[in-house]
Amino acid sequence: MNYPYIVIDDNQESVLKTKAIADGFSELVFVASANNYTDGLNLILEHTPKIVFLEIDPADKTSNLSLQLINELYRYLKVVPKIIVTTTKKELAFDAIQFEVADYLIKPVQRVDLVKTLLKLKKAIGEDEVFLSQSPMLDASSKFVGEPQVIVSEQASVSKKEQPLVLCIKSYGDYRYIDARDICYFQADNNSTDIHLNNGEMITAFKTLKHFESVLPHPFSRIHNSYIVNRHYISRIHTGNAVCYIKNSTTKLPFSKSYKENVDLIISEFANGNYLEI
Structure with missing residues (x-):
């Protein structure tokens, strides 16, 4: 659930x-x-x-x-x-x-x-399963490090795989479905927003960037007044030039001081993953 x-x-x-x-x-x-x-x-x-x-x-x-x-x-x-x-x-x-x-x-x-x-x-609320089915804080014997033992049933330990997020761009009876995993970034265009996909296609949605910022989950982050980026498509971050590079393209997205904290969090998330700094 x-x-x-x-x-x-x-x-x-x-x-x-x-x-x-x-x-x-x-x-x-x-x-x-x-x-x-x-x-x-x-x-x-x-x-x-x-x-x-x-x-x-x-x-x-x-x-x-x-x-x-x-x-x-x-x-x-x-x-x-x-x-x-x-x-x-x-x-x-x-x-x-x-x-x-x-x-x-x-x-x-x-x-x-x-x-x-x-x-x-x-x-x-009387549920049997727990939130911790894939938590790194559980060891092989299903114990918390430094915490009392938690018994996790076999059924509870297998969490349901979440369905990928699908965005529906609706306009006058036309329903356009976009897999969020295919979205590289969003770009503001006055009161509309251009959605840039990993295949080079661009789709316009008649919603403001602020609207998308309020509803989009991780891994989307606002980095500029004009841009929201999918962190999975970032190949490089140059803090000196204040730009993010998009994978498999020549696209460079600027980030502003007002959203620098978001960029710092992205850098931190990369470092917390399967990561080797050379």
């Missing part, structure tokens, strides 16, 4: 770090992120995720992020998503408990903490 989630945090770097940890669990499916109360509320009502990672003590007070968002959700939803508070302050935990949040995590979110949270959520 998949668990769509939304991250609501005024700090974009924190959004990316939380998402990077969550993406390590095959059952967690990123839906969107928001940086303020209004956008966060609208995203939750539109997508009705099962889990929301929520910052309640924002550095940017104009974002209006707080536990009051939970009260607002009860006005509109019969079933409110599981709220996981992510913040830097321990002293707000008591207030969060009063709002019956699912868990309270101190930022930066650590994988082991999210493991515990997800196990508690699964237990609470």
Whole structure:
């Protein structure tokens, strides 16, 4: 079973770090992120995720992020998503408990903490399988390193393979289906967006780049006001010239200072994989 989630945090770097940890669990499916109360509320009502990672003590007070968002959700939803508070302050935990949040995590979110949270959520909703079927934190005897033993049934240990994401570009009864794995990058064009595929084809969608940024999951990252890139198609990153090179092409995409954190995260993800630096 998949668990769509939304991250609501005024700090974009924190959004990316939380998402990077969550993406390590095959059952967690990123839906969107928001940086303020209004956008966060609208995203939750539109997508009705099962889990929301929520910052309640924002550095940017104009974002209006707080536990009051939970009260607002009860006005509109019969079933409110599981709220996981992510913040830097321990002293707000008591207030969060009063709002019956699912868990309270101190930022930066650590994988082991999210493991515990997800196990508690699964237990609470009465499911037998666990989130950890492909987790590197499990050894051959199904034990956590430094944690109590977790018994994983044979059925639970085989997670369902997620179907690849398919984008449907719809226009006047014309449905165009695109396998997201074939998309190299998105390029803004006023109020539309050009989608560049690995076969050299370009398809125009009448949605803004900001819309795509809010709905696209990993491995897509915004690197510029005009570009979202699929990190799997990056062959080279030159930080001095502030450009990313696209595989099997002469295309170079610029990245801007405002999205440098996203590029740094991409570099970090490469280094955390099967990686050899020479």
